[in-house]
Amino acid sequence: MKKTLLILFSILYSISVNAKTPVAADRWLEIDLYWFEHKNMQKSANEFWDRYEPLMQGIDGWKGVIINVGWITDYLYEWQGDINQEIKLPKNMKTWGSIKDGGQLAGTTPERMDLWKERFEKADKPQSIDYEKWTYADLKKLVGIIKKTAQNKYHIKDVKVGTFITGGDSSYDGDKALFSVKHPNSYRNGKPNMVAKLSAESHKYGAFPQGIPEGTPLTEFFGKQWGSLSKALNLDVIILRDGFLGTGLYSRRKGPYGETAPKDPQLVAEWSKATADLVKQTKLANPKALVIGYSNAASAIGSWRANCFDLETIAKEGYLDGWIDQSWAGSWNEVGQRPVMNYVPEVRFWSSPLLGYSYMLGYMLTHSAMLADTKVHHYFLTETFDAWETWDMIHNARERLRWGIWAYSHAALKTPNGLKMPEGSYISWCNRGKMLLPEEDVKFLAQTTNDAIADAAETKEVFGPTIVYNRSAMEWQSNNKPDETIKEWIDEQAGTLMKWSAPIMSVTRLEYLPKVESDLFIFQTPSHLNQLEKENLITYLKSGKPAMIIGSPAGGLDKEIAEILGVSSTDTAITGTKYIGTINYKTEGIYESLPNTFPLFQPFTQNKFSADLERIYSVSSSPVLGLNQTNGKNLIYWDAPDFFNNLPAGTDNYKGSLDQIMGSPVPYVLTARLMNETMKKAGFTFVDEIKQNQPVQLSMWQLKDGSFKIMTGNLEEGINHTADHTVSTTLNLPALFVKNKSVEVSELWNKTKTIIGNRKLDINLEQAQTKLFKIEKP
Numbered sequence: 001m002k003k004t005l006l007i008l009f010s011i012l013y014s015i016s017v018n019a020k021t022p023v024a025a026d027r028w029l030e031i032d033l034y035w036f037e038h039k040n041m042q043k044s045a046n047e048f049w050d051r052y053e054p055l056m057q058g059i060d061g062w063k064g065v066i067i068n069v070g071w072i073t074d075y076l077y078e079w080q081g082d083i084n085q086e087i088k089l090p091k092n093m094k095t096w097g098s099i100k101d102g103g104q105l106a107g108t109t110p111e112r113m114d115l116w117k118e119r120f121e122k123a124d125k126p127q128s129i130d131y132e133k134w135t136y137a138d139l140k141k142l143v144g145i146i147k148k149t150a151q152n153k154y155h156i157k158d159v160k161v162g163t164f165i166t167g168g169d170s171s172y173d174g175d176k177a178l179f180s181v182k183h184p185n186s187y188r189n190g191k192p193n194m195v196a197k198l199s200a201e202s203h204k205y206g207a208f209p210q211g212i213p214e215g216t217p218l219t220e221f222f223g224k225q226w227g228s229l230s231k232a233l234n235l236d237v238i239i240l241r242d243g244f245l246g247t248g249l250y251s252r253r254k255g256p257y258g259e260t261a262p263k264d265p266q267l268v269a270e271w272s273k274a275t276a277d278l279v280k281q282t283k284l285a286n287p288k289a290l291v292i293g294y295s296n297a298a299s300a301i302g303s304w305r306a307n308c309f310d311l312e313t314i315a316k317e318g319y320l321d322g323w324i325d326q327s328w329a330g331s332w333n334e335v336g337q338r339p340v341m342n343y344v345p346e347v348r349f350w351s352s353p354l355l356g357y358s359y360m361l362g363y364m365l366t367h368s369a370m371l372a373d374t375k376v377h378h379y380f381l382t383e384t385f386d387a388w389e390t391w392d393m394i395h396n397a398r399e400r401l402r403w404g405i406w407a408y409s410h411a412a413l414k415t416p417n418g419l420k421m422p423e424g425s426y427i428s429w430c431n432r433g434k435m436l437l438p439e440e441d442v443k444f445l446a447q448t449t450n451d452a453i454a455d456a457a458e459t460k461e462v463f464g465p466t467i468v469y470n471r472s473a474m475e476w477q478s479n480n481k482p483d484e485t486i487k488e489w490i491d492e493q494a495g496t497l498m499k500w501s502a503p504i505m506s507v508t509r510l511e512y513l514p515k516v517e518s519d520l521f522i523f524q525t526p527s528h529l530n531q532l533e534k535e536n537l538i539t540y541l542k543s544g545k546p547a548m549i550i551g552s553p554a555g556g557l558d559k560e561i562a563e564i565l566g567v568s569s570t571d572t573a574i575t576g577t578k579y580i581g582t583i584n585y586k587t588e589g590i591y592e593s594l595p596n597t598f599p600l601f602q603p604f605t606q607n608k609f610s611a612d613l614e615r616i617y618s619v620s621s622s623p624v625l626g627l628n629q630t631n632g633k634n635l636i637y638w639d640a641p642d643f644f645n646n647l648p649a650g651t652d653n654y655k656g657s658l659d660q661i662m663g664s665p666v667p668y669v670l671t672a673r674l675m676n677e678t679m680k681k682a683g684f685t686f687v688d689e690i691k692q693n694q695p696v697q698l699s700m701w702q703l704k705d706g707s708f709k710i711m712t713g714n715l716e717e718g719i720n721h722t723a724d725h726t727v728s729t730t731l732n733l734p735a736l737f738v739k740n741k742s743v744e745v746s747e748l749w750n751k752t753k754t755i756i757g758n759r760k761l762d763i764n765l766e767q768a769q770t771k772l773f774k775i776e777k778p
Contacts, residue, residue: 025453026061026322026377026424028237030164032068032387033089033139035431038132041142045149051436053154054446061424062290062322062377064160065146066239068387069139070131071171075163076222077179079136079229081206087139089131090174095388096339097124098432102395104768105336109657109721116336116349123339123390127433129172140233160236160290167192167243172388186218188256191247194219194274206232207285219278227285237290238282239324245275245293245309250327250355252302252489253646261308261482268308268482275309276317283319292322292379297355300366300491304474305482311367312471315374324426325367326381327360329404330393335717337391350718353658354492354645357400357715358697361407362467362495365507368413368420369469372509377423380408382449384437387429394441402448402749403713403770407505407699409452412462414508416515421456425449455709463685463700464503465548465675466518467494470510473556476528484573485603486556490524493550493640496662499716500672501687501729503698513540519684520675525551526561534558541565541635546678548636554605565637566613566628571605577647578604578620581667590616590673594692600641600663607639617670625671627678634682636674641667658718665692665719680732687729688760693720694727696763706777708737714765725767733759739778746774 029052036044048065056063069075070089078088099119105112143161150156169180169187180187182203186196198221200214207224208216226238248254255261261268283291296307304310314320331337333356338348364380371378382405385392393401405425413420427445430436437445467490477486494504508516510523513536526537526549541547541564551557553569562568582597602619609615609623616625624639643661645654659665669692680686685700697713714727737743742757749772756762765771 021058022060023058023450023453024060024457026379027055027059027063027449028066028379028424028426029055029064029430030066030068030426030428031430033070033134034129034131035387035434036142038134038138041145042149045142045145046153047436048146048430049149049154051439051442052430053156054442055427055449056150056156056159057154058450062160063156063158064162064237066237067161067163069163071166071174072168072177073165073179074177076165076225076229077177079206079225080204081209081228081232083137083140083232084135087134087136088178089134090171091130093129093172093174095127095129095172095433096390097126099123099337099390099392102392104396106723106767108723111723112336113349117340119336120339136229136233143234162235162237162239162290164239164241164294165244166241167247189247191243191256192218194256194278195270217274217277219274219281222278223281223285226282230286230289235289237292239292239294240278240282241294242296244278245311246296246303246307248296248298248302248307250297250352251645252299252306255306255308257308259306259648260485261306261478263483265479265482268478271308272310272313276314279314280317280319283321290321291319292324293320294324295326295363295367297327298363299489300363300370301474301489304478305485305488310478312370312374315371315376318375320376322377322379323367323371324379324381325360325364325408326426327355327363328381328383329355329357329360330383330397330401331386331389331391333357333400333715333717334391334393334397337396339390348655350655350657352655353661353718354643357404357407357713358498359492359495360404361411361498361505362491364408364411364422365467365494365504366469366491368411368422369467369507369509372413372415372420379424379426380411380422382425382427382445384427384429384441384445385432387431387433394437394444397768398444399770400713400715400768403697403711403715405448406452406455406711406772409449409456410459410462410505410699410701412459412506412701414462414466414506414512414516414518416512419459419462421459424453455703458703458705459701460704461702462506463519463702464505464698465520465522467491467504467507468510468521468523469507470524470526470529472510472529472533473525473527481555484555485552486525486527486554487550487552487603487640488525488556489642490522490550492643494522496668497672497675498697499695500665500669500690501696501698502672502675503685503700505699505701510537513537519682520546520548520679522548522550525556527551527556527558529558534560537561538564542633544632544634546634546682548638548675550638550640552603552605552639553607564633565626565635566610567607567626567637569605569607574603574605576604578602579663581617581619581624583617583670584615590670590677594666594670598664598666600667601644601647602641605639613637616674617667625667625674627674634678636678638671658716660718683734685734686732688732689729691729694729695719696727696729696765698731708775710761710773710775711770712763712765712773713770714768715770726765728762728764731761731763733761733775735759737775737778743775743778748772748774
């Protein structure tokens with residue numbers, strides 16, 4: 001009888017599993033090798049899949065488990081081809097410990113800082129991590145067990161198992177990479193030196209049993225070692241993490257040649273070619289294994305303009321299979337998540353605001369444009385808690401984490417053939433010490449991610465402004481004046497405007513005009529265009545449709561386009577930085593409640609506006625934001641400021657509050673208000689008021705069934721320093737959304753319904769709250 005019941009249960013379980021709705025996406029789970037029990041791998045695999053099976057069921061794309069094998073390159077570089085060789089794993093590594101409480105810190109900024117200090121007085125102390133002794137045969141066995149357990153016990157087919165590798169010569173205070181000692185030129189400033197040629201060495205390696213020949217490119221050595229290792233261990237994937245595709249981690253001012261690209265374009269070309277060769281060598285050494293890149297967390301524009309590699313060209317060569325966009329947005333955005341550092345009292349309270357939620361969306365959108373015409377699968381990273389550091393987003397900022405999953409899954413590329421959305425996600429981490437995520441957190445991640453991916457697949461249109469990536473300008477700058485900026489940082493600029501209700505959730509490429517549409521295109525530095533691009537852009541600017549152009553008059557604007565806008569400059573290059581802006585005593589309309597003068601960081605040119613271009617604010621008597629509405633035009637021009645962290649002389653490590661990094665929110669608030677008024681005039685969605693100290697994120701899209709979604713979030717830290725962390729605004733819906741005098745609006749995450757009139761939707765958000773509204777087809 002028991003046997004019969006067991007068979008019946010197995011049949012019913014199999015039916016329920018196979019009946020799950022397919023999810024058209026890829027999904028990857030990241031976990032550290034130290035979590036697995038070396039002496040009981042099967043037990044560990046059972047425990048892993050018992051917990052994480054809900055995240056993998058129904059996934060019909062690529063899916064798999066990515067294992068961290070000691071962070072640094074030793075496990076790959078020191079592979080000698082002997083399956084019984086012990087893996088060289090670093091010793092003396094230390095975690096940051098973990099915090100015991102959960103939730104947001106309340107109070108004013110000074111009060112929150114006091115709570116932060118108390119939090120870490122009670123936190124678990126840092127722990128030393130010494131990996132058990134693993135041989136390559138052991139790792140191969142573990143790989144097989146993970147795959148077979150998924151297949152045989154949970155009927156999850158085609159699970160891939162791979163590893164990630166980072167480029168640092170050490171990590172978390174652990175041992176220095178042995179290869180960096182034997183071949184010091186293989187590293188530059190602690191990261192891989194892509195252009196390095198290795199010295200001759202007689203030591204045996206897996207792909208070089210007779211040793212390394214003199215002058216072997218590092219990229220060739222890496223690729224062939226991976227091919228030998230992955231084939232021997234049946235590894236299916238490699239993630240080229242921190243430092244391989246972009247040595248400047250978490251900043252656009254940490255490239256291989258310093259704070260900017262070098263003056264010599266040949267050096268940029270050589271580095272990009274070497275980076276491409278790394279990807280090529282890695283793929284060719286084992287064509288069956290996937291090669292997935294991993295962003296440096298900062299500006300996508302900076303990948304080329306500072307990190308000196310052309311992602312689009314690399315992707316089009318066909319050897320890169322995937323790309324993960326990551327900034328660990330929550331862990332950098334949230335306050336009080338990192339331990340107190342005595343040498344800089346507030347540096348860890350604020351973390352790194354320029355890597356926060358809206359910035360990751362800006363970086364991801366821009367990478368989408370770069371990857372537009374390639375086969376590369378584009379992913380976003382979802383952060384849970386950390387296997388090494390203190391931050392814990394799933395318990396301290398759960399609603400903001402949910403916003404991120406929905407926003408990044410809907411990061412839309414507008415193409416002549418319709419919308420293109422990301423292909424899936426990379427979820428990190430699955431462990432903290434020996435603990436896995438609780439079952440309820442796994443269910444939350446699975447439900448939230450599956451719902452977001454399914455919704456994105458059904459999205460018909462994304463509303464709001466659209467970033468327009470201009471490859472022609474970026475290519476010319478890289479090939480001619482790589483060390484000079486032309487205000488090309490469109491992803492950072494858009495990521496900032498998003499904070500003040502500029503509903504940016506889409507991107508396109510300049511060459512796609514006129515076959516794509518937007519409520520308001522934001523054109524990146526329209527200079528050095530080919531003839532067709534120029535003609536199409538000029539036609540659009542004269543059409544009367546709303547448009548915005550961001551770029552320096554010194555190199556960032558085509559002459560004819562500058563004339564249409566009404567801007568000129570006597571400078572041919574940026575001449576320094578100015579620090580005081582002014583609205584010239586205006587107090588009404590978009591200037592309401594803003595100070596007459598305000599601090600900012602303005603890479604400076606002396607500009608002149610024509611009579612047609614209304615001056616909104618100026619810096620040192622030079623107008624920088626303008627509106628041209630003459631002769632039917634509807635054009636915004638912005639010579640944008642920069643952030644303190646991006647100024648010369650090594651300021652990139654500064655981690656103050658967001659308002660300090662900006663100098664002041666005022667120039668961004670003014671620009672967002674100007675965009676809002678422009679969209680209002682054109683009959684698109686707008687808000688009644690944009691409050692400087694109450695930033696509200698907005699996104700809007702329409703599904704194929706005709707319904708509309710509106711997502712909003714209270715995401716920001718470091719702008720409002722009072723104890724009141726609520727935000728509010730009123731959204732005015734266009735006639736497209738609402739046909740009648742009244743309409744029912746459902747708030748899906750909190751399961752509430754409201755009937756509104758006059759097409760006005762009041763948005764009120766508590767601290768760190770997010771909401772998703774739905775309006776049925778009119």
